[in-house]
Amino acid sequence: MTDTKEKILMAALRLFAREGYEAVSVSDIAGELGITKGALYKHYKNKRDIFDSIVARMFQVDAERSRQYEVPEEQFDQSPETYEDVSLENIRRFTLAQFVFWTVDDFASHFRKMLTLEQYRSAEMAELYNSCLVAGPVAYMEDIFREMSKKGVLREADPKQLALAYYAPLYLLIGMWDQADDKAALTTLLEGHIARFIQMNAVGTEERKGP
Amino acid sequence: MTDTKEKILMAALRLFAREGYEAVSVSDIAGELGITKGALYKHYKNKRDIFDSIVARMFQVDAERSRQYEVPEEQFDQSPETYEDVSLENIRRFTLAQFVFWTVDDFASHFRKMLTLEQYRSAEMAELYNSCLVAGPVAYMEDIFREMSKKGVLREADPKQLALAYYAPLYLLIGMWDQADDKAALTTLLEGHIARFIQMNAVGTEERKGP
DNA sequence: TCATTTGGTAAACGAACGTTTACCAAAAGT
DNA sequence: ACTTTTGGTAAACGTTCGTTTACCAAATGA
Numbered sequence: 508m509t510d511t512k513e514k515i516l517m518a519a520l521r522l523f524a525r526e527g528y529e530a531v532s533v534s535d536i537a538g539e540l541g542i543t544k545g546a547l548y549k550h551y552k553n554k555r556d557i558f559d560s561i562v563a564r565m566f567q568v569d570a571e572r573s574r575q576y577e578v579p580e581e582q583f584d585q586s587p588e589t590y591e592d593v594s595l596e597n598i599r600r601f602t603l604a605q606f607v608f609w610t611v612d613d614f615a616s617h618f619r620k621m622l623t624l625e626q627y628r629s630a631e632m633a634e635l636y637n638s639c640l641v642a643g644p645v646a647y648m649e650d651i652f653r654e655m656s657k658k659g660v661l662r663e664a665d666p667k668q669l670a671l672a673y674y675a676p677l678y679l680l681i682g683m684w685d686q687a688d689d690k691a692a693l694t695t696l697l698e699g700h701i702a703r704f705i706q707m708n709a710v711g712t713e714e715r716k717g718p
Numbered sequence: 719m720t721d722t723k724e725k726i727l728m729a730a731l732r733l734f735a736r737e738g739y740e741a742v743s744v745s746d747i748a749g750e751l752g753i754t755k756g757a758l759y760k761h762y763k764n765k766r767d768i769f770d771s772i773v774a775r776m777f778q779v780d781a782e783r784s785r786q787y788e789v790p791e792e793q794f795d796q797s798p799e800t801y802e803d804v805s806l807e808n809i810r811r812f813t814l815a816q817f818v819f820w821t822v823d824d825f826a827s828h829f830r831k832m833l834t835l836e837q838y839r840s841a842e843m844a845e846l847y848n849s850c851l852v853a854g855p856v857a858y859m860e861d862i863f864r865e866m867s868k869k870g871v872l873r874e875a876d877p878k879q880l881a882l883a884y885y886a887p888l889y890l891l892i893g894m895w896d897q898a899d900d901k902a903a904l905t906t907l908l909e910g911h912i913a914r915f916i917q918m919n920a921v922g923t924e925e926r927k928g929p
Numbered sequence: 930t931c932a933t934t935t936g937g938t939a940a941a942c943g944a945a946c947g948t949t950t951a952c953c954a955a956a957a958g959t
Numbered sequence: 960a961c962t963t964t965t966g967g968t969a970a971a972c973g974t975t976c977g978t979t980t981a982c983c984a985a986a987t988g989a
Contacts, residue, residue: 678889
């Protein structure tokens with residue numbers, strides 16, 4: 508069965524996320540499935556191959572996700588007076604989806620932790636960690652905020668500074684998730700942060716802008 | 719010489735911070751100093767003992783630091799009209815000092831990275847990482863902000879939400895430091911963040927409060 | 930039906946691991 | 960001056976590592 512190959516990948520990911528790549532032995536992975544380590548080499552050519560397959564899988568998952576999120580296209584025919592609300596609401600929903608993805612989703616959550624543990628081992632891992640979880644998302648938000656400032660949805664401000672202020676709490680709360688006992692409180696904090704950010708930075712929360 | 723013992727500790731810390739504890743061999747550590755691994759056992763009883771000594775050292779460094787930062791006591795006899803400025807300026811300086819400590823300081827920087835890599839291995843490491851770098855600092859800022867709100871230096875707001883908004887960018891920038899090529903830009907971003915935070919949350923940046 | 934492929938076991942491989950031992954030169958103590 | 964301690968080397972210990980090999984039963988395919 509090719510089902511075993513999948514089980515190996517997930518078991519390895521779970522172990523890599525907790526212990527780090529080097530600290531996990533091939534026997535450990537095989538032991539998780541109740542098979543011998545010899546059987547493992549029928550599915551992967553070596554230990555590194557498992558790791559590489561995990562990374563490749565993440566690229567695949569990410570491609571599917573961005574295909575899904577890109578151009579929903581439905582709300583662009585709104586009247587100008589409600590555009591900012593829709594736009595901000597989109598950001599809010601996107602942010603919550605990001606949070607859920609990196610914390611609740613089994614694969615993404617374990618992958619994030621694995622990447623956290625491997626980020627200093629090589630420039631490649633550092634770049635991957637950075638683009639997935641740090642500078643990548645910040646740059647993404649910066650683009651969005653620059654656009655929104657230009658359209659008058661947000662007050663004038665350095666979009667890089669805005670992106671930092673917006674994304675950093677999300678990043679920190681993701682990092683707190685794994686060992687938080689009250690996970691609902693974290694979600695509440697995140698929602699509070701988003702609401703606060705919109706209230707302080709959106710045009711139209713104090714005076715409403717006419718069409 | 720007891721100087722060798724210190725060199726072993728620092729070399730081990732440097733390696734643990736890059737590779738993680740399990741991925742570093744005793745030979746690796748000895749090799750960094752140009753001695754054999756046998757010699758290493760004249761200074762530490764085993765590999766774990768080196769790790770524990772590093773952690774103990776951090777506690778020691780931290781104790782010295784908090785002794786140094788606690789009760790500078792010099793500015794508490796200010797007139798009420800300048801109190802908020804002093805208070806906010808203290809926070810600004812404290813924040814920058816924290817940032818420099820966890821990024822530039824050789825021991826603290828490596829210790830932070832090591833802790834980042836070990837945080838999922840045991841509850842003890844998770845707690846240490848959390849108290850040093852995540853929930854600990856947030857709770858600390860929360861206390862400060864609650865006090866400042868009560869004294870009217872800050873606008874009314876949930877202090878937990880304030881602490882998250884204030885500390886998270888610091889946390890993210892610390893994490894970006896290691897592999898940033900333009901470190902000055904990060905410092906600029908941090909200073910921008912602090913200035914922005916004070917401007918948006920301090921009472922008196924729009925209307926000055928009389929005595 | 931019979932050859933082949935698949936997915937598994939058990940054992941062995943050399944290398945590397947953390948640790949211990951036997952030994953030694955130089956420094957320190959008395 | 961002689962003993963002890965200190966800080967080092969080199970080699971060996973038993974264990975575990977990642978990987979390979981020989982073998983096998985069941986599924987697959989012609």
